[in-house]
């Protein structure tokens with residue numbers, strides 16, 4: 001408080017009230033929350049002539065003690081390795097003799113309610129242990145190259161003079177027997193048998209915008225509800241997505257009347273394509289052109305590839321091709337179009353798909369397999 005006032009009244013500094021409090025707070029190793037407290041304590045002192053009592057009854061002020069906060073964080077880090085953090089863990093930890101002794105001056109007591117509050121304060125949310133799939137491979141060379149290209153494109157888009165509105169697409173599948181797999185429960189609770197399997201599923205595919213939330217225009221919406229499965233609407237494929245995108249673009253254009261440009265972003269995570277029959281896959285692709293080839297016999301044509309520059313590459317010759325109308329192009333042609341065909345040529349694949357480790361250019365299959373658009377769909 002004195003620090004704040006000294007800074008504030010220093011004629012050489014001409015700091016604002018807020019700036020003075022933040023500087024004083026930072027100098028003492030605290031942040032903006034503490035600065036706000038400082039300001040209100042000073043106001044309180046000026047009006048009541050009473051100094052604030054340092055009682056640590058309030059959870060925030062207790063957590064502001066960095067030693068204590070750090071001790072809790074470390075402890076949580078330790079136990080989170082085994083998967084779960086429960087509010088009870090904090091209670092146990094705070095009540096432990098070691099902690100009680102170490103922070104004897106603070107007279108630590110804690111309730112479950114406060115522990116839960118602290119968990120949120122410490123930016124932890126209770127839940128199932130996250131699996132690592134979203135991190136896997138993010139540092140891989142080809143993925144980094146893809147990301148770099150992506151960022152460059154984004155930069156170019158935003159450098160233009162258009163008013164750009166981001167439109168993101170995502171989909172989510174809900175299961176009839178979805179249930180919370182975690183709950184704040186007492187450790188003595190008995191396990192109750194639960195039905196196996198996930199049950200009927202419903203997929204929701206929709207667009208969000210940076211300006212208006214969901215992409216809707218009056219009653220019109222692009223949202224698609226899809227019952228996946230062979231007895232229902234089939235599977236959500238590129239075909240359906242393209243139709244939905246068409247509709248989304250119509251809605252977007254109707255809504256903006258040309259004053260803005262929509263930049264559509266799609267999540268290409270593998271989990272999103274696991275049901276798509278037309279997903280890109282280099283497996284079983286013939287090396288040369290082939291009439292009527294699809295990945296699964298009688299299945300849909302494979303969806304177009306996505307090049308590093310954001311363009312699409314159809315994997316089939318166009319319908320008006322004079323010689324091979326609608327034929328599958330074959331791996332060689334696809335690789336040639338990507339400018340990756342080596343002078344000495346390539347075999348379709350190494351023996352039994354056993355490529356030499358770390359090689360990325362030993363065979364057609366490996367080359368395509370390492371392409372970002374294929375990687376993202378394995």
Ligand SMILES: [Zn+2]
Pocket residue numbers: 349350354355356361362363364366
């Ligand atoms: Zn190979």
